[in-house]
Amino acid sequence: MDFIRQELNRRRPGQSTLTTSRRESDEVQFLSGIYEGKTTGAPIGFIVRNEDHRPGDYEDIKDVFRPSHADFTYQMKYGVRDPRGGGSSSARETVTRCIAGAIAKLALHQKGVKIQAYTSQIGDIRLEGTYKAYDLSQTEANVVRCPDVEKAAAMEALINAVKVGGDSIGGVISCVIQGMPAGVGEPKFGKLHALLGTAMLSIPAAKGFDYGDGFDAPLYKGSEHNDEFFNDNGVINTRSNYSGGIQGGISNGQDIYFRVAFKATATLSREQQTVDRYGNETILKAKGRHDPCVVPRAVPVVEAMAAITILDQLLFQIHYHEFGKN
Amino acid sequence: MDFIRQELNRRRPGQSTLTTSRRESDEVQFLSGIYEGKTTGAPIGFIVRNEDHRPGDYEDIKDVFRPSHADFTYQMKYGVRDPRGGGSSSARETVTRCIAGAIAKLALHQKGVKIQAYTSQIGDIRLEGTYKAYDLSQTEANVVRCPDVEKAAAMEALINAVKVGGDSIGGVISCVIQGMPAGVGEPKFGKLHALLGTAMLSIPAAKGFDYGDGFDAPLYKGSEHNDEFFNDNGVINTRSNYSGGIQGGISNGQDIYFRVAFKATATLSREQQTVDRYGNETILKAKGRHDPCVVPRAVPVVEAMAAITILDQLLFQIHYHEFGKN
Amino acid sequence: MDFIRQELNRRRPGQSTLTTSRRESDEVQFLSGIYEGKTTGAPIGFIVRNEDHRPGDYEDIKDVFRPSHADFTYQMKYGVRDPRGGGSSSARETVTRCIAGAIAKLALHQKGVKIQAYTSQIGDIRLEGTYKAYDLSQTEANVVRCPDVEKAAAMEALINAVKVGGDSIGGVISCVIQGMPAGVGEPKFGKLHALLGTAMLSIPAAKGFDYGDGFDAPLYKGSEHNDEFFNDNGVINTRSNYSGGIQGGISNGQDIYFRVAFKATATLSREQQTVDRYGNETILKAKGRHDPCVVPRAVPVVEAMAAITILDQLLFQIHYHEFGKN
Amino acid sequence: MDFIRQELNRRRPGQSTLTTSRRESDEVQFLSGIYEGKTTGAPIGFIVRNEDHRPGDYEDIKDVFRPSHADFTYQMKYGVRDPRGGGSSSARETVTRCIAGAIAKLALHQKGVKIQAYTSQIGDIRLEGTYKAYDLSQTEANVVRCPDVEKAAAMEALINAVKVGGDSIGGVISCVIQGMPAGVGEPKFGKLHALLGTAMLSIPAAKGFDYGDGFDAPLYKGSEHNDEFFNDNGVINTRSNYSGGIQGGISNGQDIYFRVAFKATATLSREQQTVDRYGNETILKAKGRHDPCVVPRAVPVVEAMAAITILDQLLFQIHYHEFGKN
DSSP, X not given: OHHHHHHHHHXXXXXXTTSXXXXXXXXEEEEESEETTEEOSSOOEEEEOOSSOOGGGGGGGSSBOOTTSSHHHHHHHHSOOOOGGGGGGSGGGHHHHHHHHHHHHHHHHHTTOEEEXXXXXXXXXXXXXXXXXXXXXXXXXXXXXXXXXXXXXXXHHHHHHHHHTTOOBOEEEXXXXXXOOTTOSOSGGGOHXXXXXXXXXXXXXXXXXXXXXXXXGGGSBHHHHOOOEEEETTEEEESOOTTTTEETTEEOSSOEEEEEEEOOOSOOSSEEEEEBTTSOEEEEEOOSOOOSOOHHHHHHHHHHHHHHHHHHHHHHHHHXXXXXXX | OXXXXXXXXXXXXXXXXXXOOOOOOOXXXXXXXXXXXXXXXXXXXXXXXXXXXXXXXXXXXXXXXXXXXSHHHHHHHHSOOOOGGGGGGSGGGHXXXXXXHHHHHHHHHHTTOEEEEEEEEETTEEOOSOGGGSOGGGGGGSTTOOSSHHHHHHHHHHHHHHHHTTOOBOEEEEEEEESOOTTOSOSGGGOHHHHHHHXXXXXXXXXXXXXXXXXXXXXXXXXXXXXOEEEEXXXXXXXXXXXXXXXXXXXXXXXXXEEEEEOOOSOOSSEEEEEBTTSOEEEEEOOSOOOSOOHHHHHHHHHHXXXXXXXXXXXXXXXXXXXXXX | OHHHHHHHXXXXXXXXXXXXXXXXXXXXXXXXXXXXXXXXXXXXXXXXXXXXOXXXXXXXXXXXXXXXXXXXXXXXXXXXXXOGGGGXXXXXXXXXXXXXXXXXXXXXXXXXXXXEEEEEEETTEEOOSOGXXXXXXXXXXXXXXXXXXXXXHHHHHHHHHHHHTTOOBOEEEEEEEESOOTTOSOSGGGOHHHXXXXXXXXXXXXXXXXXXXXXXXXXXXXXXXXXXXXXXXXXXXXXXXXXXXXXXXXXXXSOEEEEEEEOOOSOOSSEEEEEBTTSOEEEEEOXXXXXXXXXHHHHHHHHHHHHXXXXXXXXXXXXXXXXXXX | OHHHHHHHHHHOTTSSXXXXXXXXXXXXXXXXXXXXXXXXXXXXXEEEOOSSOOGGGGGGGTTBOOTTSSHHHHHHHHSOOOOGGGGGGSGGGHHHHHHHHHHHHHHHHHTTOEEEEEEEEETTEEOOSOGGGSOGGGGGGSTTOOSSHHHHHHHHHHHHHHHHTTOOBOEEEEXXXXXXXXXXXXXXXXXXXXXXXXXXXXSTTEEEEEETTGGGGGGXXXXXXXXXXXXXXXXXXXXXXXXXXXXXXXXXXXXXXXXXXEOOOSOOSSEEEEEBTTSOEEEEEOOSOOOSOOHHHHHHHHHHHHHHHXXXXXXXXXXXXXXXXX
């Protein structure tokens, strides 16, 4: 339970001046599935109640479509829409992902699998190289969750400047999964990287996903990019890892690493042109509280979604080992 | 049937000097699900037999792990492996995706939805801007399937040079979906872009996916990046489309556009260091026939996977409209 | 909301002397998915809290396996077990089914589909014939929910006698679905009767399911049993309905009717021989409160599961109609 | 492969005078998923071609709805219908179930699980008692697959009499699963008996399913029906097994036994009244070849569906054991 609380605190609003001023203690009340500190196999039910919601803040936007939010698309899909707090499109739902992720991490810990994410880009300030160039133990030492101290300071300054202008900014989160056994993932339509991709792209504001050398892969020839196998004192390892730990959709035992791109928060403190649901053009000025940059708070969400995905696949893979013995 | 054959020809090997020299006519034999030219609702079964397979080509690699292929990971996952033609990890399976995609396109055509993909990068040669800057009707006019004639010629030259060196190269495919109705896609874990992402990442050699301004999104502030709504003669449209036609995971009626990154083909005509399944280090020289660049042939595969994904979601969405009437 | 409450009251404990003496008001608190009295398309979250639970009642059975309960099997499956109230195997979970069923019924009502279940057997007292022989509007007029007044009285007497003996008894529930459109259900592995069957067999204490003339079907020859079609003033109807409204797994527009068998409640007020988790033989005397017969309270549960199943399939079927128009 | 062929022969038409006169050798051609006699983990693709089909036999029924067949319901569902051989509603699809079942049986054999089905009723001739009263090794010794020699002879005579009259008859198949480990199955919506039920109800002509004492359960009081646990030389066993080896949806290690009711074949050799798709009343006289009773040939189908279901759940259960070790 302490571990779950600690993970939630990493996502919680109000951690620093960089994040929304909503004050939520994010207290979890477990309803089912845990008995005497152990999961029982029953569904794990829990509630995290909103404490600092101010429905009045949303009265003005009841009939207005906020640009680049889901207001218009929900209206088109369902014909009705719950405007309170952005309704079910609110990123507040990521609190539940962190709880599930914390539980998944505890199970993965038993298997020696470790997942770490960090901010690798805010605006145009970006870290060069992969996770290997950084000491990830420094990630939580600053409010932007960037393991490079100098870049972290620059990122913080950029977010603050953007906030002063009533504006917002996006970034990139990188993540590495270490201690991964080989043989996990399914071929064709359950490829491990595709499952990680769909998990990451489900996070609000995510715009892209790549793994290994990803969008840089086209720059390399096959002879440069292929990961040669060698006998590493009895273990088959690869000399390089452009593949990002996954070949043919299945883990090869090397580190899995990937990136997720996030756009700037759609909610702004400045005026914007838009229309209401009747088609009338209008001016929107957001009164809700919001993050000028969601990236630092999304770091534990990326880890959580990775943990859930990896644990699922690890459980599936157990089948083969069991029957493979015969 | 003619349309299905035409789509298969776009993916077929042996189209040009850029592709593998395997000769496959890719004749489809339908077994079920079609009666008098119409689908009956029963599963559509079909076979496309290999004609030019040479199992002898694979004898040498029976126990050897080809670098950056799925040989090692399949061995680790299943404990057994079928080496013939790369077994079930062979990209030859994409022929079935093109058949399903052709059928999906026929259904989408009824709804006015049009899907077009094109090669936007080979090696370091890339198209600037989005699909709006190009005349996509020119895509099929050259062997690399790039709508920019000059860039296409440079790409073709690069692939040929790489091929002469016994090497391979990757690239990027861009795709646009036009005529899309608003309201399609599911929130949270069935977001339309996440479903497209998992579909694209399931294609062999895919390394990354982004949509809208994707990995460039972090470079823009919210005020620059938000897509303002306006009343466009009675229709609610957006002035810009950085969102790529999807907001909160649901289509907003604007064009959907996305990119897929592909690595260089792992099979090379030159020697590579590797190990066999017993851990012995060895030299591999591929004798199988292969593509120096899969990107041109992957263009119809990207379209097919997009068509399948969009049709599925369009069918789901019909529910809401039906009940929404009441 | 009133309708949901009314449906819950039909399942609620403490309705009569026939049911458990637990007092639960079964107040539902909706957490999400409903706004201004309409569903929004978001998941409908709700809580029904236990009010009259007495954990002390379960202290004695913490390590004891109650005969014909799920204590032993849960222990074998999960290695841990939550003994409070029978843990997650408690039939108390059926309260959630009634809530979902009530919402499904509201949607089905829009489509003219009506679902009615009734008690057709308790012990060896059984109703002859199908639903056609009874006035189902009388079902809720007595505590056993049997539309035959005399049989209902006999059933009530039997349950009371069994209760006095510290014992329990089972029965059969019959159900009819009227106003069903033709064409609903999927062939092969999604047959409408198979989906209804799995739904019914998921109800605690269910032992069997049949539809149409079910286990009596073998007694009829094909020439007696086949349902002839005829032109009923422009509508294609069948003269008989041994098929129970489903042919080849798909509804044919006639009434769907089926039966569900229930065993006697496993919890008894008398002593029973058993073992504890360490294998020690022991005497169990239940102190928890329980129903001498679950059948009357299971009537709304059967209806709820039928409503959920039918609505799901009705939604799937809409696809075909939409595309079939072209 | 020999085992698969042997299983297919049990289902094959033309085995005796009791079955359809169609001559099908049911030769299986495997296309994928097997290499050097072992499954590779890839999907197992195969074809069994029709050899003795006579499309002309179906010309007359192209527009006619055969009573109690799926012709009318398919037409209503899909708007189109493939009349050849009954299209995709033909029971010929059960050949594929037997192949999958044979493979599942081979895997179950490794785990010591044995599945045996037998004919327990034809028309009004029925076996009393459960599988325990019979020597199941005699099942395959007669053409009706009934382990009671005298009853078998009577059943055979009944089927032949019915056949002479151009009519058909139904029956019941009973099945027992022995060697089942405890702890298999999922609570609530994946109960082992519900999964078996949906599998059985997916078989063409199935009308009902029950397990343990099933539809007889209501006749017993809880004190008679509960299965007492006792310490059987260190193993926890039950003295009786009315539960049919499943408690709370999860196997308890005792034998699982269940019944499936089948109706008479809908195809008859005598005239029947019906209508065509335009609503015209007409007389149907079937020319297709058919079984006067499907029950004997359905015995291996019941076993196959049980094997597939049990293997699936056994694989799922492995998860808990793996993590439970920690």
